[in-house]
Amino acid sequence: MKLDDSELAESCKRGDLDSFNELVERYQKMAYNLALRMLGDPSAAEDATQDAFFSAWKNIRGFRGGNFRAWLLQITANNCRDQLRKLKRHPSIPLESLPFEPQAPPSSESPENYVLQREISEQIKDGLASLPSEQRLAVILCDIQGLSYEEIAKVMGCSLGTVRSRISRGRAQLRNYLLQRELLPQEFRLNK
Amino acid sequence: MWTVFGRFKRDNCSKTKLRLSAYMDQRLSPQALDEVESHLVACHSCQKELGSLQTTVALLHRLPEMLPLRSFRIAQVEPSRRRTAMPLLRLATAATAVLLVMAFTADLTNLFATSPSSIGQDWGASDGRDTESPTVENQTNSGQITSDNEGDLGPGSEEHLDATEAGWVRPLEYSLAGLVIILGGVASGLWLKSKSKGSEKQRKT
Numbered sequence: 001m002k003l004d005d006s007e008l009a010e011s012c013k014r015g016d017l018d019s020f021n022e023l024v025e026r027y028q029k030m031a032y033n034l035a036l037r038m039l040g041d042p043s044a045a046e047d048a049t050q051d052a053f054f055s056a057w058k059n060i061r062g063f064r065g066g067n068f069r070a071w072l073l074q075i076t077a078n079n080c081r082d083q084l085r086k087l088k089r090h091p092s093i094p095l096e097s098l099p100f101e102p103q104a105p106p107s108s109e110s111p112e113n114y115v116l117q118r119e120i121s122e123q124i125k126d127g128l129a130s131l132p133s134e135q136r137l138a139v140i141l142c143d144i145q146g147l148s149y150e151e152i153a154k155v156m157g158c159s160l161g162t163v164r165s166r167i168s169r170g171r172a173q174l175r176n177y178l179l180q181r182e183l184l185p186q187e188f189r190l191n192k
Numbered sequence: 193m194w195t196v197f198g199r200f201k202r203d204n205c206s207k208t209k210l211r212l213s214a215y216m217d218q219r220l221s222p223q224a225l226d227e228v229e230s231h232l233v234a235c236h237s238c239q240k241e242l243g244s245l246q247t248t249v250a251l252l253h254r255l256p257e258m259l260p261l262r263s264f265r266i267a268q269v270e271p272s273r274r275r276t277a278m279p280l281l282r283l284a285t286a287a288t289a290v291l292l293v294m295a296f297t298a299d300l301t302n303l304f305a306t307s308p309s310s311i312g313q314d315w316g317a318s319d320g321r322d323t324e325s326p327t328v329e330n331q332t333n334s335g336q337i338t339s340d341n342e343g344d345l346g347p348g349s350e351e352h353l354d355a356t357e358a359g360w361v362r363p364l365e366y367s368l369a370g371l372v373i374i375l376g377g378v379a380s381g382l383w384l385k386s387k388s389k390g391s392e393k394q395r396k397t
Binding site: 017020021024025028029031032033036042046049050053054057117120121124139142143144149164167168171172174175178179183184185 | 210212213214217219244245247248249251252253254255256257258259260261262263264265266268
């Protein structure tokens with residue numbers, strides 16, 4: 001029988017590492033994708049994700065029930081903020097120039113479509129990187145990860161009103177970025 | 193008249209544009225929803241704005257999920273079986289600290305005070321100075337004895353000056369304090385090092 005998150009978290013509190021690893025299996029893709037979209041670098045994203053799981057395991061007793069996914073993503077987001085602060089202090093490679101790992105096209109997709117999709121993905125990634133970090137986090141959680149506003153407020157530790165305004169401003173800024181690069185259809189170019 | 197109408201429309205547009213994102217996510221109150229919908233029916237510019245935002249969000253939804261190249265499972269780290277000097281070091285630090293506290297307490301309660309007769313003997317034996325009368329520096333103009341040099345007094349001085357601290361007490365206290373600091377520092381350093389090593393090891397596994 002498959003246990004739900006709260007039951008597994010309770011087992012973790014009693015020191016059951018297998019239960020924790022079950023939760024890792026459930027959420028590692030989500031946490032990694034959040035870190036990857038926030039940091040733009042696969043290896044930094046791996047480090048941030050691993051640190052997030054490690055610190056979640058260490059502090060599992062601090063989890064007071066409720067939404068485990070939001071709690072874990074909050075830790076991941078905090079790790080990403082730390083990494084971004086470090087990058088700001090010691091800049092090495094700009095976020096925009098880091099490519100994601102190439103992945104083979106799915107068999108159902110034509111190579112042309114795959115190339116086009118990849119190009120759009122790269123542009124969106126650059127557009128996301130151009131957003132202020134809190135707006136980027138809100139947009140990623142809402143439009144890529146599909147979290148509700150309530151969950152996003154928990155992850156970001158702010159009010160629903162702040163979440164709404166960050167998502168709104170982030171989307172508008174990303175839309176302007178894509179419009180400038182002519183990635184949106186002609187009819188949406190407002191000045192033409 | 194037309195200017196006022198135009199400004200009203202512009203205000204309505206900017207208000208609606210700020211609400212479009214929440215409108216898409218169905219996060220507006222019923223009243224705000226009504227206002228936005230009735231404005232959208234009449235305003236071509238806001239319709240375009242909504243369309244562009246919807247396309248942007250659709251592009252974000254279509255982003256592929258990236259797969260991590262490895263698993264992030266946590267491995268149990270076996271406790272190290274190698275013997276370390278840590279327990280011994282902790283014990284030594286604790287013992288020295290206890291000795292230091294005992295020395296301080298004894299010093300405060302005058303347990304280390306030497307008797308006047310032994311002062312006289314020590315005195316005579318050590319520097320051979322005249323024990324009969326205090327030196328000039330020991331006396332103030334009014335004839336009172338300074339407290340700094342109480343140890344130089346010979347027998348027959350006032351009652352409260354009978355208890356005199358032995359010369360080896362301070363060096364003992366300082367040595368013990370120094371030892372506690374050094375041992376404590378080494379023990380803390382080793383503990384921090386082993387802790388960071390342990391977490392690094394667990395992180396890698």
